[in-house]
Amino acid sequence: MSSREISSSVSAVTDRGEAAEADRSQMLAERAQLGDTEAFGELIGQHRSKAKMWAERMTGDPHMADDIVQDALIRAFLQIGSLHDTSRFLPWLHKIVRNQANMRLRRGGPYKREKPFAAFGLPESEAGSVEWDDLDSVLFHLTRTAANEANNVHNPEESLMRKELYETIHSVLHCLNRKERDIFEACFFKQLSPDEIAAMYQMTTGSIYTYIHRSRQKLRQEHIRVSLGLLPDKGGKTLVKSKLLQLPEWPASDAVMLSFVDRIGHLLAAIGDRRESAELLGLSGFAFRMLISDKTTFADCIYMFDWRQKLRTFMKELGYEVSLLCGQLADSPVPLLGAVERFPVVLPIEEAVIPFIRKAIDAGKPVFYFDTTASRPYVHEWSLIYGYDDEKQSVRLTDVMKPDGKTLAYEDIANNPVRFLASINRIEEHEKPPASRSARDAARRHMAEGSIRQAIEHAKNPRAYRPMTVYLLYTSGLSAYERWIRHMRSDPAIPPNRYGAGQLAASYAQARTYAARYLRNVPFQGEAMRFALLASEAYEQAGEALGEFSAAVPFMRSAEVLSPEQCEKCAVWLEQAKAFEAAAIGYLEKAVDQLEKEKSL
Template sequence: MYGNGSEEARTAAGQGTEASEARESRDLAERAKFGDTEAFGELIERHRKRAKGWAQRMTGDPHLADDIVQDALIRAFLHIGSLQDTSRFLPWLHKIVRNQANMRLRRGGPGRREKPFASFAAPTARDRVDWDDLDSVLHHLTRCAADAAKTDHDPERHLLRQELYETIHSVLHCLTRKERGIFEAYFFRQLSPDEIAALYRMTTGSVYTYIHRSRRKLRQEHIRVSLGLLPEKGENAMARRKLLELPEWPARDAVNLTFVDRIGHLLAALEDRRDLSELMGLSGFAFRMQISDKTTFADGIYMFDWRETLRTLMRELGYETTLLCGQLSDSPVPLLGAVERFPVVLPIEEAVLPTIRQSIDAGRPVLYFDTSAARPYVHEWSLIYGYDDEERTVRLTDAMRPDGKTVSYEEVADNPVRFLATFRRQPEREETAVRSETSAQTRLRAEAAIRSAVAHARNERAYRPMTVYLSYTSGLAAYDRWIRHLRAGPASPPNRYGMGQLAAVYAEAKKHAARYLRLVPLEGEAMRLTLLASEAYEQAAEAIGAVSAAVPFARAAEMLSPELCEKCAKLLETAKAFEAAATGYLEKAIGYFEKELRA
């Protein structure tokens, strides 16, 4: 009796552990599906050994199994967003491993040797093969492979061959009639591009374009087939589309720093309209300044930890953030100093589109980094607020186009910087709770923002890229760096375009710093000091604003005259003096915060 009871207890404990592990795996898969790379890494660590066991049983070769698992994990990472039921992660991963093993075996795994086509049985009368029709040929070969598998002593290789033919047949149907005709003529009938051009009455260059486009579409379709992403029979395979109606966002509500501007517009779309000075203050961008050590390039504006900054700000506002980020392989990556820590990714649509569709379907726009923004911007944050599967396009905002613009799925996948973020309200934060925060909560946030402002002002190297040839000066020291660029002389002239954008962005930022500090709910001497800081930031904003007026933000090639450079340098010296005074006032205000904590 005692032994049976103990055995039952162990069984129950084991079942409880399995249930707990299943829940944890499901939660990790859910997080990974929405772009959490840390969750995906933990998920894989749990199941890598099991995946290798699957691969080794199929191949009988532990070294080949390692390669298969590595390939399978890459594909799983790229397509985790396509997983519909996160409780089915293991069967989904098993299918990917099996497909990768099959692909390896086709290429010549241990003991596998493919038979030539001639070894298949001759077609019977019922086959009626049309050897000029690829569909007919593939249908015949598939049937032969299936029949051979029933009688052969090693049916697995015939089934693998059957799967290959079925895959070819499936992926070719993603091409239009003309694309398929040209593709078959070139790859199967071995016609030259010139011969195909004559056949279709088109230029040879157009033929090459069709072949390139077909290759790309087939590669994408093969990924869909191998991962089981095509709709099953009986499912609704109709193309979907949805377009969200964004709230009006007039110019008076916008800020030049589009990272914060788009977050404000996104929150307004979620019926959570926030004061932009509040967003600039809480995010820290009202108090930031960063200048490249090379010249007056505008890239210093973008040099911060995108992921952590966004997560922290949105968490403070009551939202959970999920990210898809990466840098494209074999592609020049802009703003490398900011995105160098992102994983290297491939230009595959399925890695981004499920996230876009899911967020838009839920009524939430997607924050997106756009490297094809209209001039004078070169790259900026935008909002994706619609998609159309039939047209294969997404709709997104553009700082210079009030009506937005359309970008193809291919362009989204080919973006050299992948940065998409979706948001949902924290479960414990009901809408009414978010809108009725206590004054104590608001004050704590304000104190944290003031501490952060002082820390940034005193930190000369707030952001350090890993790339050695990139370096930036931040805080009050950034003024000195900026001034040195202006006084470097004709041998090292400042960058005209960057100069205009830096002045426009930082003049506006200091205005929001002044306004934010006037809104914080402090009391007594701390409030008096904060108001003095606000006035000093106002003066700094005015001086940088004069620089912006002298060097307007517009793409221009003309050089800045020595006289204009000196004028701007003196204005920046004035701005620095006022901001240094503002920082001193805030440091004294922090002293009063500390006294209250000790009291």
């Protein structure tokens, strides 16, 4: 083969590769527009290096380029719906990166970055008395000059605002340690470059950028604290503490995929109230729950319920009252909007969350926490915070994929876009000596009957959960099976979400297995118990059909697309599961009717 033929062959292979990459990008962009966050993640993973290259080419600064790319990706995520031609995703992303880079380079006017203090215009008569190597001296003179101007000019508003700015900077600087403050002064006051500062301190340039970033974050949060009056004790001193609780072992046999219930079970075990997972799933209603997005097989429907109300009512039934801390951050992409849209908007300040954590852990109780940094293949899950360390500014918490747990910084907890923390206390009436055995049995029957009535009601209600956000719709109960089946048999050009389908199948298959276990142990008698056992058998078979689905589409993070043949097999298993679950609901209705007859005797 000649060199020309080899060159032509290589070019053809390259062209085919680029065409395949373009087709894949278009497919992922189309799925991302439908709300598929996993597809968006794959899309960004494919093009992040290009975005970094563009940003670095414009700025000549690799560290600034990282910040630009992060801002650009957030904007792309929020604006993906405005992309009219999905085949043009790469040029569209390039434009967003370019705009973000231009905005970053324009900040600070002629200084391109932060404006130096000298640029605020200190009068020449005052300049000679300033100790320019002492930031306190600079701020003192700037504040005094602004105050004098405010008293001597006819339009003092600008001078007063300047005075307030200088006083605020001075009041928040105590949050920096000595080294952070020295680097801060060198960068923002002396206007030295990071390379020059690195040479001064015999550090790497990357470390200097880390110090600058950390100082910015501290100053920003301290400014918020000062504005809200959240000041430290006199002298800036605070009591530094740490505590780590020893959680009881939580074997795989006790763990369930629905982490809302799983973490409640572990939390109760940590305070000496161990409960069977089947009991918790049954009493909470999650063993019988089914919800499917009207859009496609997104996994978000697992999380769509009223978190606050469900936690309060369920824990009250178990004998506990709940203290909640919840909210959503402003100007931040909030996951699971349909579940948290009613949460108040909150500020990302540590003082709003860390004292809550300290108080619960100091009392020997872990904190129930919604974690948006869960390890793959999960996106977010509930966890338990079981330790804190003021010196290291970090907490210790569980992670579904890390048996030994993990550590998060206080800053990460404060910046979680979804704030949901809860602590529990035993209700006084439940602390009394146990009632008679007959009274306890009656209470158990009442709770079991309530859970079964709840299961029947949910099965028959196709809209059990309605978000306020109009474009988010979910189908529930037995109707959810029909919705799911339609997704699997939809237009082959728009296949169902593969990652979500895997998590749904695994979660709901396990839930139905636990529904069967729960019903085998309800404290009924006679005909009511016979019908409960028949329902248990039907749920067992529904779980097996869903288990076949789960085995064929295992839960994992993947951009793989389900084939039409796979979709059809799964649809058949869903039809079988629906038939068994419909039979189970029929038996539960008969069990409730029998209980009503027994009451009337």
